[in-house]
Amino acid sequence: MSRRVFSGVQPTGTLHIGNYLGAIQQFTELQQEEDCLFCIVDLHALTVPQDPVVLREATLKTAGIYLASGIDPKKATVFIQSSVGAHAELAWFLNCIATFGELNRMTQFKEKSTNQETVSSALFTYPVLMAADILLYQTDVVPVGDDQKQHLELSRDIAQRFNHRYGETFKVPEPKILGVGSRIMGLDDASKKMSKSADTDLNRIELLDSPDVIRKKIKRAVTDSGRDVYYDEENKAAVSNLMTIYSRFSGDSLDTIQERYAGKGYGDFKKDLAEVVVEGLRPLQGRYEELSREPQYLLDILKEGAEKAGAIAEQTMKDVKEKVGIVRL
Ligand code: TYM
Numbered sequence: 001m002s003r004r005v006f007s008g009v010q011p012t013g014t015l016h017i018g019n020y021l022g023a024i025q026q027f028t029e030l031q032q033e034e035d036c037l038f039c040i041v042d043l044h045a046l047t048v049p050q051d052p053v054v055l056r057e058a059t060l061k062t063a064g065i066y067l068a069s070g071i072d073p074k075k076a077t078v079f080i081q082s083s084v085g086a087h088a089e090l091a092w093f094l095n096c097i098a099t100f101g102e103l104n105r106m107t108q109f110k111e112k113s114t115n116q117e118t119v120s121s122a123l124f125t126y127p128v129l130m131a132a133d134i135l136l137y138q139t140d141v142v143p144v145g146d147d148q149k150q151h152l153e154l155s156r157d158i159a160q161r162f163n164h165r166y167g168e169t170f171k172v173p174e175p176k177i178l179g180v181g182s183r184i185m186g187l188d189d190a191s192k193k194m195s196k197s198a199d200t201d202l203n204r205i206e207l208l209d210s211p212d213v214i215r216k217k218i219k220r221a222v223t224d225s226g227r228d229v230y231y232d233e234e235n236k237a238a239v240s241n242l243m244t245i246y247s248r249f250s251g252d253s254l255d256t257i258q259e260r261y262a263g264k265g266y267g268d269f270k271k272d273l274a275e276v277v278v279e280g281l282r283p284l285q286g287r288y289e290e291l292s293r294e295p296q297y298l299l300d301i302l303k304e305g306a307e308k309a310g311a312i313a314e315q316t317m318k319d320v321k322e323k324v325g326i327v328r329l
Contacts, residue, residue, distance in 0.1 A: 003140035004171075005034045008041040008081065008133055010196075011058040012050075015065050016204035017277070018184035018194035021248045022145030026176065028070040030143060036076035037137055037309055038066055043081050043088060044130070047123040048112070063298055065207055068288035079305030081133065086313035090132035091125070093320055097162050098128045098154070107150060131155035135162075135170045136313045142173050146182040147193060149175060166323040170316075181248045187221035190238035208285060211278040218242075218274040229261035229269045239266070246273045249280035 007027060009019060027038055040062045045055060059080060066078055081087050103109065106127055113119040122129075134142055134155050142152055152175040159170040184194045186203040194204045202221075205214055224236040231254045233240045246269075247254050261269045291298060321328070 002033060002035045004137055005030050005036040005141045005143065006039070006134050006137050006139040006173075007143050008039040008044070008130075009062055009066075010045045011040050011042055011055065011062040012045045012048075013058070013196035014206040014208055015062065016184075016194055016196060016206050017245065017281075018145065018204065019196075020069065020207055021181040021184055021245070022178065023143060024066070024069045024071075025181075025248075026143035026178065027066075027076070030141070030176075031072060031076040034141070037139075037305075037312075038071055038076055038078050039081050039133060039309075040066070040079070041081045041130075041133065044126060047120055047126050060295070060298060063302055064288055064291050065284075067291055067298070067301070068284045069207075070284075073301045073305070077305045077308045078301055079309045080302055083302065083306035084136075084310045084313050086136055086310070086317045087129065087132050089317060090136050090313075090320065091129040093324060094128050094132050094135070094158050094162070095125055097158050097165070098125075098131070102154060102157065103127065106154070108147070127151045127154050128158070131158045134173050135159055136316050137309070138171045138312075138316065139173045140171060141176050143176040145184075146177055149177060169319055169323055180244055180254075184245065185237065185241040187217055187241075190222060190224075190241050205277060207281060208288060209281075214278050214281070215274040218270050218277065221270065223266045223270075227265045229264065229266065230258050242270070242273055246276055249276045 005027075007023060009015065009023065015024070027036065030036055040059050042055065042059050045058070063078060063080070067073065071078060103124055109124055109126070112123060130151050131154060135158070142148075142155075144152065152173070156172050159172045163169055163172075186192045186194050186198055187205070188198070188200055188202045192198070196204070198204060202217055205217055209217070221242060222238045223242075224238050226236070229239060229243065230236065231240050231243050243254055243257055246252070246257055250257075252260075
């Protein structure tokens with residue numbers, strides 16, 4: 001029997017190759033065998049201030065990138081989080097299960113709240129909404145990048161605690177985190193992950209960057225001291241990160257890449273890497289271009305996705321309400 005898979009991406013900024021290599025590529029593989037739901041988590045984006053026009057555009061853009069990356073709406077359910085009201089509803093019930101102490105230990109909250117003038121209470125309870133996303137669908141597997149590990153642990157704890165208190169209600173989900181590529185680092189600073197919210201766009205290669213922009217960003221990417229292209233995450237973090245990107249886009253192993261560039265410098269390697277990424281993204285960009293000519297098609301997919309997801313969510317909500325003692329009218 002196929003397993004239920006759920007994952008989500010926030011519609012903030014344009015997605016980058018970290019999102020693609022860490023998460024979205026896994027989605028396209030999993031949809032072949034498993035029962036997949038892929039969500040655009042717009043409610044999560046609202047935990048920090050958003051311009052309404054920009055948020056609406058980014059939500060549709062993210063949906064377009066899902067499809068352009070190869071997510072097939074005939075195989076997987078693609079939908080917008082806010083179009084299934086049960087996400088926010090279940091989050092409330094789970095907020096009554098999660099504790100202040102465990103939320104206070106979330107490293108991503110600490111990172112995102114430091115040096116901010118004001119911090120919404122939703123940013124603090126963000127991981128509980130994420131648990132609701134996952135548990136609502138009785139999810140077996142959650143493909144994510146390495147940075148979501150702690151949030152996944154929390155989702156498991158919340159599920160187990162609820163089940164213990166009220167009886168078997170939720171499946172306890174397993175994370176699926178890749179080895180190579182689960183944490184793509186910034187091009188400008190290999191000690192920090194590639195991120196949609198980094199200060200400079202030299203930090204990341206966006207999935208819709210033009211070939212020339214990709215070439216420019218790779219040319220300017222930081223490298224390490226020395227001139228040899230070899231993999232050593234500890235002492236050559238920047239070059240190792242570039243090799244990971246090369247490997248994931250070309251399918252060549254790290255050893256093969258190392259051999260190919262033995263005795264050559266960073267310059268040759270970076271030039272080839274730029275072409276590998278340009279070619280790797282070309283099909284995605286072409287499909288995105290085609291999809292943008294048919295906006296209604298995308299809306300139809302999202303509407304159908306919301307109906308399918310909503311029907312599953314309704315079953316879980318019925319059970320949850322019954323278990324906690326909500327009066328049925
Ligand atoms: P988000 O939108 O920040 O990122 C989307 C996915 O991309 C992965 N990712 C990376 N992988 C490798 N290297 C990187 N530099 C990198 N940056 C991001 C993320 O791990 C993620 O898998 N909280 C989630 C969204 C979410 C979610 C969910 C995910 C909400 N509900 C339920 C799974 C299940 C987030 O902010 O992802």
